[in-house]
Amino acid sequence: MSKPFSFSLLSIITKGPFAFYLLPFAFLLASCTMNPDKQKPGEKYVQGEWRQDSVPAQKRLVSYSLYDLKFSCDSFFVKISSYSKVNYGADSCMNSGHWAEYIKGTYTQRQDTLHLKGEFCNADGSYKDEKGCFRSGDYEEYFKVKQKTDSLIQFASTSNVIPINAHLIKRTSCTPKPL
Template sequence: MQNPFSFRLSAFTLLMALCVSSCSFNPNQQTPGEGYLQGEWRQDSVTNQKQLISYSLYHLKFSCDSFYVEIHSFSKTNTGTDTCMNAGHWTEYTKGTYIQRNDTVRLTGQFCNADYTLKDDKGCFRSGDYDELFKVTKQSDSLLTFAGTTDVIPIKARLIKRVSCHPKPI
């Protein structure tokens, strides 16, 4: 029969070995991100937008592993207070980090104010976490299509400015 103390010590040693082999510290510097995404991308229009009741246009910026998104929304119907909807046009901002797996990019971050400071949850529209998956299709070096999992209208974005990644300390 095995000593209870040695059994606990063996279990603790095994647990620590598993943790050390699978646990790691977060990096202290940005990762380079995806080279083809680096820059500013703008969606100029949506197919049949004049016939739509509501739609959004996106301006995306990718720098290393970080993203910044402006979502310009338009609506012909007033579903909220006019101080928020501004006669059917409003803008929301998000920032965070992204990762790509195969053809899908996951943006994980927070809704922000226009200056990219964290948004108060008492303001207009969405606040808190932003978590979105996009299937990315490269049409050319300067044209990408982002097909969101929560939206039926794809984002056809053209490159307006290429940037290089210079990783910064976190």
């Protein structure tokens, strides 16, 4: 009676002269995971559009930024409107002390910390050329989040001293889209 054929990666790795060379590939293969085919649902309480109207002592500040945030499932889109009384660069970029930057990406939340990870983009969400005005490339930020009311959230950045007090403009619900 013959023994049934059995094939396993372990048997190949542990037997034969090439086992030493196959070992790194076995670990690589074991560490691969498939990407999800749909968006994750994200956090229900942030779904929608949020706006920061002002910052404390804004009239006395030399420069400040106001945020418009949009959360859809596990994705975000942010518009940062910056204002400055000092011209730091070319006026074609600074636009007489007012300019906007845009960021898109995905977010996760662990306890009270919201982690935004994405990239700078154009207003339409398209790729931003590195030779353009202001920041380009990767964006990563952590915010301590306090939900003050159903329609007011405070985002306290770990890299900025001025918190973002954003009020709800439009509530939406998550409908995961295919990726």
